[in-house]
Amino acid sequence: MKINRYTVVITLASVAILIAYIILQERTKLLETEKYSSISKAMQTEIKTLIDEKKNATLALGISLTFNKHLTDALQTHNTKSIKLDELSLVLKENSDFKNVWFQVITKDGKSLYRSWIDKTGDSLVKFRPDVVELLKSPKIMSTISVGKFDMTFKSMVPIYAENQFIGIIEVITHFNSISKKLLKKNIEPLILVDEKYKKQLIYPFTKLFIDDYYVANLDAKDKYMNIVRSYNPKNLIDSNQEYYRLDKHNNIMTIYKLPDINGTKMGHIMLFKNFNDIDMSDINLMREKMIFYIFSFIVLLILFSYYFATKKFISEISLKNEEMKRLNKSLSIALKEQQLIQQQKNQQQEVLFQQSKMAAMGEMIGNIAHQWRQPISVISMWANNIIVDIDMQDINTDKLKKYAYKINEQTIHLSQTIDDFRNFFVPDKSTVTFNLKSSITKTLNLLSASFKVHEIEIIKNIDNDIKINALENELTQAILNIIKNAKDIISTLDFNSKKLIFINIYQKEENAIIEILDNGGGINEDIIHKIFEPYFTTKHKSQGTGIGLYMTESIITKHLHGKISVHNIDFSHDNIEYKGALFKIEIPLNEKI
Numbered sequence: 362m363k364i365n366r367y368t369v370v371i372t373l374a375s376v377a378i379l380i381a382y383i384i385l386q387e388r389t390k391l392l393e394t395e396k397y398s399s400i401s402k403a404m405q406t407e408i409k410t411l412i413d414e415k416k417n418a419t420l421a422l423g424i425s426l427t428f429n430k431h432l433t434d435a436l437q438t439h440n441t442k443s444i445k446l447d448e449l450s451l452v453l454k455e456n457s458d459f460k461n462v463w464f465q466v467i468t469k470d471g472k473s474l475y476r477s478w479i480d481k482t483g484d485s486l487v488k489f490r491p492d493v494v495e496l497l498k499s500p501k502i503m504s505t506i507s508v509g510k511f512d513m514t515f516k517s518m519v520p521i522y523a524e525n526q527f528i529g530i531i532e533v534i535t536h537f538n539s540i541s542k543k544l545l546k547k548n549i550e551p552l553i554l555v556d557e558k559y560k561k562q563l564i565y566p567f568t569k570l571f572i573d574d575y576y577v578a579n580l581d582a583k584d585k586y587m588n589i590v591r592s593y594n595p596k597n598l599i600d601s602n603q604e605y606y607r608l609d610k611h612n613n614i615m616t617i618y619k620l621p622d623i624n625g626t627k628m629g630h631i632m633l634f635k636n637f638n639d640i641d642m643s644d645i646n647l648m649r650e651k652m653i654f655y656i657f658s659f660i661v662l663l664i665l666f667s668y669y670f671a672t673k674k675f676i677s678e679i680s681l682k683n684e685e686m687k688r689l690n691k692s693l694s695i696a697l698k699e700q701q702l703i704q705q706q707k708n709q710q711q712e713v714l715f716q717q718s719k720m721a722a723m724g725e726m727i728g729n730i731a732h733q734w735r736q737p738i739s740v741i742s743m744w745a746n747n748i749i750v751d752i753d754m755q756d757i758n759t760d761k762l763k764k765y766a767y768k769i770n771e772q773t774i775h776l777s778q779t780i781d782d783f784r785n786f787f788v789p790d791k792s793t794v795t796f797n798l799k800s801s802i803t804k805t806l807n808l809l810s811a812s813f814k815v816h817e818i819e820i821i822k823n824i825d826n827d828i829k830i831n832a833l834e835n836e837l838t839q840a841i842l843n844i845i846k847n848a849k850d851i852i853s854t855l856d857f858n859s860k861k862l863i864f865i866n867i868y869q870k871e872e873n874a875i876i877e878i879l880d881n882g883g884g885i886n887e888d889i890i891h892k893i894f895e896p897y898f899t900t901k902h903k904s905q906g907t908g909i910g911l912y913m914t915e916s917i918i919t920k921h922l923h924g925k926i927s928v929h930n931i932d933f934s935h936d937n938i939e940y941k942g943a944l945f946k947i948e949i950p951l952n953e954k955i
Contacts, residue, residue, distance in 0.1 A: 374660060381656040388652065392645045400640060401605035401616040404549055404633040408618045411540045412506075414742070416515055420504045421743035422459070423517040423533040425750040428761075432466060433521060435474065436529040441466075447477045452753050458543075463534040467518075469527055471497055493530070496520065500527045505623055508559045512536060512567040513578045513629055536567070541579040550613075550634040552586050553578040554595065556627045578629070586634055589613070599630050612637045625858060744768045798828040798867055798874055805838050806865075809845065816853045817861055821935075824867040830874050831952045836921050840914040844878050844945050847911060851882035851943075862935065869951070873924075876947040881940040884930035890943075893928065924949040 426432060431443040446464040453459040466475040471487035471494070486493045496503055500520035507516055515535045521528055537553050544551045555563070557574035570577035572587055575595050589611050590598065598606070598617065605616040613634045620629035744765045751757050806813075806820060813820060830837075845863065852861040866877040885893065894915040918926045925948040932941050 377660050381660065385649065385652050385656065389645065389649060392648060393642075396640065396642070396645065397605055397607060397614050400614065400635060404616050404635065405618050407547065407549065408540070408544070408551075408631055408633060411543055412620070415535065415537075415540055416504055416506070416517075418458075418742060418746065419515045419533050419535045420502065420517040420519075421746045422462070422750065423519040423531055424502070424743070425747040426464075426531045426533070427519050427521050428751075429754060429756065432531060433523045433528065435466065436468060436521060437523060439468075439474065441475045441482070444475050446475070449750075449753065450477055457749075458539040459535060460539055461536050463514075465532040465534070467493065467530040467532060469497065469529050474529070492518070496530060500530075506620065506628070507622065508555055508562060508628060510562065510564045512563075513553070513555045513559075513576070537578050538580050541581055544633070545581070548635065548639040550583065550586055550636075551579060552582050552590060552632040552634070554590075554599075554630045554632065556629065557596070558627070575630070585611075586632070589615075589634075590632060595630075598632070599627075608634075614640075621857070741769050741773070792833075793831050794834055795829055795831045796834050798830050798876075799824045799826055801834055801838060802841065802865065802867065802876075805842055805845070808842070809849070812849065816849065818849060818852060819860065819862050821862060821864045822866075824865065825869060828867065828869050828874050829951070830949060832922050832949060836917050837949070840917040840922075840947070841876065841878070843911060843914040848878065848880035848882065848943070852880050855882070860938070862940070864935075870948075872951055873948045874951055876949070878945045878947075879931070879933070880942045881935075882942055884941045885928070885943050887930070890928065890930070894926075918947055918949070922949055 426446075431445070435441050435444050444466065446466075450459075450462045450464065453462050462477075464475070464477040465473060467486060468474050470485075471490075472485050473482050475482060487497070492503060492505070492507075496518055502520070503516075503518045505516050507514065514537075516532065518530050518532045520530055541551045541553065554572065555576040555578055560571075560574045560576065563576050566576055568577055568580050568582070570582060570587070572591050572595050577587065589608065593606075598615075599619075605614055607614050613636055615632055615634050618631040618633065619627070620631060622628040748762065748765050751761065802822075802824060806822075812818075845865075848863050852863070855861055860881065862881045864877075864879040866875075866879075868875050893911050896912040915926050918924045926945065928943055928945045930941065931944050932939065934940065
């Protein structure tokens with residue numbers, strides 16, 4: 362009997378330890394996956410932002426030079442002695458992020474009048490530069506990233522006019538090295554590769570670095586990371602389309618940002634590395650410590666209870682029934698109080714979920730503020746650069762400075778208005794108000810407009826103008842925002858060349874306002890579509906969603922607004938193209954006393 366007793370205790374403890382170990386390992390693995398996915402997305406966003414900034418800055422430099430009188434005189438007289446752009450390149454190298462800027466002045470018949478990096482002039486560019494031919498036919502600003510004989514570069518070409526007559530082109534060429542340096546300051550190691558199809562075109566490679574047939578475009582590329590890519594075979598890495606690579610052997614994670622040409626085909630592949638030592642894992646370690654503590658406490662209690670029941674003597678059946686009756690009577694006496702406590706706990710849980718949803722919405726709004734600010738900040742940077750260039754070129758006058766100041770002031774007013782718009786979204790509703798549904802939806806879409814533009818999402822609206830509703834406006838706004846964000850997250854994963862569409866239809870039916878939101882994301886798996894409004898259920902990867910958003914949307918519509926919400930998959934056509942997507946339908950009473 363003694364042996365059996367201890368055998369039971371040891372067996373139960375061993376099973377509990379094994380299960381706890383498996384749970385701990387799986388939870389840790391899941392959190393690490395979420396962490397690395399988040400870091401991968403952050404690195405992708407960082408490189409995209411830096412590329413956009415460099416592209417805009419290169420264009421701003423080109424535009425500012427069109428006002429340079431020395432260039433217009435040189436194009437009209439074909440005398441280049443007054444052109445000092447090589448000196449400007451040195452000034453920029455010492456005082457800005459432009460460390461190796463090239464300038465070229467092109468005449469209206471397509472000949473190179475001046476190059477800052479070599480002495481060769483007078484040759485015709487129309488024979489091998491289709492972009493020059495296109496601009497000569499139709500003078501307009503061109504800003505691209507392209508691969509030439511020397512390197513993959515940012516290239517901006519701006520037409521120059523004198524007395525409203527087209528007289529030539531100023532071309533500004535910048536490189537990726539400043540972007541590489543900014544990434545290094547953020548503890549991100551970049552490796553910028555040009556696609557293998559351009560190898561024969563690169564006759565005079567600027568860096569002279571290659572990995573197989575892939576040209577390395579950044580001068581500061583480290584041998585360590587070049588060897589890592591070489592060992593994994595760059596073609597295999599590029600073609601795999603994996604979100605990120607966990608390189609445990611090299612103590613790094615890696616993600617690849619794909620840079621297409623103007624036709625959408627492969628041109629550049631920017632490999633971004635981050636050392637594990639630079640990643641803050643304190644949250645995961647804290648979770649492990651807490652889980653270990655809870656698991657240890659549970660196992661101790663399990664052993665104690667197991668030992669107690671294993672050693673307890675049998676009592677008589679009558680005595681056992683008497684004890685059961687006592688416990689039952691005691692349970693009945695506190696049943697009502699427990700029911701009240703349970704209801705209070707449910708209310709508290711509902712409030713916690715609601716706050717989590719608000720925090721998730723706030724995080725999304727912060728991302729949208731960044732998108733909304735990026736363009737005004739780029740414009741401010743452009744006009745500030747104009748002032749710097751004018752100062753460097755000693756070409757300053759009061760009217761131009763006032764013009765620049767007015768332009769900068771316009772953008773700062775826009776930035777301030779953006780903050781006010783987003784702040785109003787988070788003002789809590791205290792009571793119902795009557796508002797125009799179209800106006801409210803338009804404000805909601807404006808909050809996401811920059812994000813839609815980044816992901817190339819087209820919003821197609823069909824909204825009745827005169828629908829007015831009496832409800833909690835911000836509650837309804839959050840519910841609709843959750844659905845639109847969910848649709849945006851799904852269709853953002855579609856192929857590069859695929860259209861990304863969200864349809865919003867709003868109309869009145871009897872005494873209800875009907876809001877329909879449809880995307881072309883392929884629909885929701887029929888096996889799980891009935892679960893999407895359950896708390897913590899998500900169709901996304903765990904790193905992309907908590908499952909709170911749609912649960913709170915359903916709660917807001919049904920409990921706060923006394924409406925209905927449903928979802929089903931439909932097949933539809935748009936512009937003679939067949940699509941499949943998920944259709945969310947909301948019905949809200951027009952004048953409900955909430």
